Structure formats: C-alpha cells, structure tokens
Amino acid sequence: MEIREMRAFVAVVEAGTMSKAARRLHVSQPALSQTITALERRLGVRLLVRTSTGVRTTDAGATLLTEARAVLARHDQLLAALAKHTNTGVLRVGVPLELPPELLPSALARLAEAFPDTRVQARHLSSVAQVTALRADELDVGLVRERPTGPDLDAALVVEEDVGVLLATEVAERLGSPVRLEDLAGLDWFAFPRAGSPAWYDELAAVLRGHGLDVGPEVPEEQRLIVELKIPAVSAGTAYAFAPPEWPYPLPDTVRWVPLAGTPIIRRTWAVWPATSHRRDVAEFVAALEDHQRHRSRA
Incomplete structure (x- = not known):
C-alpha cells in the first residue's frame, strides 16, 4: 500500500464524501473513486459503504483508518526529523x-x-x-x-504585479489606454476555476462587481486554466482576460495588452x-x- 493511497483513503473518510475529498486533494472525483476501488480490490475487503449522502467505513475500513493515520503520522515525523539534519538533494x-x-x-x-x-x-x-x-x-x-x-x-x-487586461485589438483601440474596468461591461471574463485559488478568485470577483461587471458563472473545477486558450478566447472580441505586463507569452497582432486605469488589481x-x-x-x-x-x- 502506498502513502498516497493511505492519504486518499483518510481524506475520503474525514471529508465524508468523495466530492469533498477530491476537492481537498485537488484530483478528479472519478480518479479518487478509482484509487479507493483499486485499494479495496488489492486488499480483498470492502472499506467503504457508499450511500446517497456520502460514505462510511466498514469494520475493515475503520481498522485501516486507525492504522493509516498512525503510519502517516510516523511517516511525516520521520521526514521532519531527517530534514533537520540534511538537505535531501x-x-x-x-x-x-x-x-x-x-x-x-x-x-x-x-x-x-x-x-x-x-x-x-x-x-x-x-x-x-x-x-x-x-x-x-x-x-x-x-x-x-x-x-x-x-x-x-x-x-x-x-x-x-499591477495586472492589466488582454483585449482583441479592435476592442482595445475602441476603449483606449489605460482602460477603465467599467468599460469592459458586455465582455465575458475569461476566468479560472475558483477551487484552485479561492481567495484570489474572490478578490478579483469583488473588484469586478465593484465596477459594475458581471463575473458570470464559475468555471467548473475540472476545467483547468490553459494559458494558450486565452488568446483565441480574447481574439474573438467577446471576452477579456487579466495578465501582468511581463506576460511571458507572445501576443499575435489580434490581441493587445492594455493597462488598467488606477491599477485596481494587484496580483x-x-x-x-x-x-x-x-x-x-x-x-x-x-x-x-x-x-x-x-x-x-x-x-
């Protein structure tokens, strides 16, 4: 049994549901469910009873929970003790x-x-x-x-970093530079999943709402932000995306980075x-x- 499997099992039991545990571990729910199922198959026992409201341990699962917590605590204690004496390389x-x-x-x-x-x-x-x-x-x-x-x-x-905004070139020329946040009304925010950075997402959303902008629906947790998708999304002229002035990706002629008036967003x-x-x-x-x-x- 691997350490990651023990951590996954403990997380599921402590969270009470597969979905909550998956968010805590930052993995997909199907992947986490497969990990638990594979663990049960390898051990030859049923560890969890799955219901419509969550999960609970079987007798075998309760035994594993106690032992896994002890093993994980000892594992973490060992690594912490070794780290005091040496670099790992x-x-x-x-x-x-x-x-x-x-x-x-x-x-x-x-x-x-x-x-x-x-x-x-x-x-x-x-x-x-x-x-x-x-x-x-x-x-x-x-x-x-x-x-x-x-x-x-x-x-x-x-x-x-003082964050600016990526806009389609024709939109940037129409709005001018620097652009005011409220002038982005009518465009969609190309956002990232809130689950990956809730405090930063909430800070951005609060600033946008404070300038009268609709933040739109939250991006699904499993839909990770892919930087390369910002360009085609913005190029269409219907969306905007935030980026720092030293954005480390080349911009085509169809997209322009523009500073925000008053630097309202600092990342x-x-x-x-x-x-x-x-x-x-x-x-x-x-x-x-x-x-x-x-x-x-x-x-």
Missing part, C-alpha cells in the same frame, strides 16, 4: 502559471551557485494543490497566489514552505526570490 518547487519571466531563472542560478548538488523538481500546480502538497510533504517550497493560514507554514511575499505571489523546515537550500532559494522582488520594486 532534491528541492521540490510548486509553480503557478504566469510568473515574471526572470523570477525563477535568477533564483535558480543563485541556488545553483550556493548549493550545486541540489537538484530542482518543478511542478505546475494551483495554489490550493500546492498548499495540500506542502502539508503532505510532497513539496518543499510553493509559489502561491494566496497566503495560507495556520502556524504550520511560513510565507514571504516575492512578487507584486501577489508568496513563497511558502513548512515552518519546521531547516533546509539551508530552501532558505537560500526564498531569499533569492525576495531579493528579486526588491530589485523589481526599485526599478
């Missing part, structure tokens, strides 16, 4: 979409100079998925769009890591990110 970093293009290269170059034996593994994950992975000891550092709460994670602000990115971490390479990496932000602020 691998730095697992969570990365969101649309970071400033020079942020990671400069930080990684400084890390390589100070810790040449540290190998970096980067994973593109939403903010919620990164925080979940950090708490499951599947990441060492996350770069997230909303600062997590609780004493188990430390955080440092590493990026602040922040925090570096987040376990509060119990004593890794010097983590400290160096975070310090490099912070220094990059300070240099950008002075420029």
Whole structure:
C-alpha cells in the first residue's frame, strides 16, 4: 500500500464524501473513486459503504483508518526529523502559471551557485494543490497566489504585479489606454476555476462587481486554466482576460495588452514552505526570490 493511497483513503473518510475529498486533494472525483476501488480490490475487503449522502467505513475500513493515520503520522515525523539534519538533494518547487519571466531563472542560478548538488523538481500546480502538497510533504517550497493560514507554514511575499487586461485589438483601440474596468461591461471574463485559488478568485470577483461587471458563472473545477486558450478566447472580441505586463507569452497582432486605469488589481505571489523546515537550500532559494522582488520594486 502506498502513502498516497493511505492519504486518499483518510481524506475520503474525514471529508465524508468523495466530492469533498477530491476537492481537498485537488484530483478528479472519478480518479479518487478509482484509487479507493483499486485499494479495496488489492486488499480483498470492502472499506467503504457508499450511500446517497456520502460514505462510511466498514469494520475493515475503520481498522485501516486507525492504522493509516498512525503510519502517516510516523511517516511525516520521520521526514521532519531527517530534514533537520540534511538537505535531501532534491528541492521540490510548486509553480503557478504566469510568473515574471526572470523570477525563477535568477533564483535558480543563485541556488545553483550556493548549493550545486541540489537538484530542482518543478511542478505546475494551483495554489490550493500546492498548499495540500506542502502539508503532505510532497513539496518543499510553493509559489502561491494566496497566503495560507495556520502556524504550520511560513510565507514571504516575492512578487507584486499591477495586472492589466488582454483585449482583441479592435476592442482595445475602441476603449483606449489605460482602460477603465467599467468599460469592459458586455465582455465575458475569461476566468479560472475558483477551487484552485479561492481567495484570489474572490478578490478579483469583488473588484469586478465593484465596477459594475458581471463575473458570470464559475468555471467548473475540472476545467483547468490553459494559458494558450486565452488568446483565441480574447481574439474573438467577446471576452477579456487579466495578465501582468511581463506576460511571458507572445501576443499575435489580434490581441493587445492594455493597462488598467488606477491599477485596481494587484496580483501577489508568496513563497511558502513548512515552518519546521531547516533546509539551508530552501532558505537560500526564498531569499533569492525576495531579493528579486526588491530589485523589481526599485526599478
């Protein structure tokens, strides 16, 4: 039995439903259900009774729950103890979409100079998925769009960006530059799933509503934001999308980036890591990110 399977089973029992557990683990509900079914098949026992209102454990499931919690606690304790004495040699970093293009290269170059034996593994994950992975000891550092709460994670602000808007060229020429948010009325917001970063989504939605804009229906959780889809969505002239001035993707002639009047939207990115971490390479990496932000602020 793998650690991830035990975590999945415990999450389902604690959440009470497959859907809630899937959101907590940031996986699809069918994938989570398949994991539990495969686990039951391999163990040869039924672990959960599924009902219209949720799930409950069988006697075998209750036994597994007790033992799995103990194993996971011991596993996490072991990793925390080892981290106090040594670097693992691998730095697992969570990365969101649309970071400033020079942020990671400069930080990684400084890390390589100070810790040449540290190998970096980067994973593109939403903010919620990164925080979940950090708490499951599947990441060492996350770069997230909303600062997590609780004493188990430390955080440092590493990026602040004045967000602008992507518009079809003919729409941008008609509205002028900078464009006022209220002038976007009648266009659809090309949004991201709220489940991936609820606080950031709610902040954006509040700003839009405050300027009289309709935020539209929430994007389904399973429909992840794909950056490349912003361009065709905006090119049609019926939608807008938010992006920073240093958007690291080429724009065709049919799309233009325009600043917002009064800079009403500021996107922040925090570096987040376990509060119990004593890794010097983590400290160096975070310090490099912070220094990059300070240099950008002075420029």
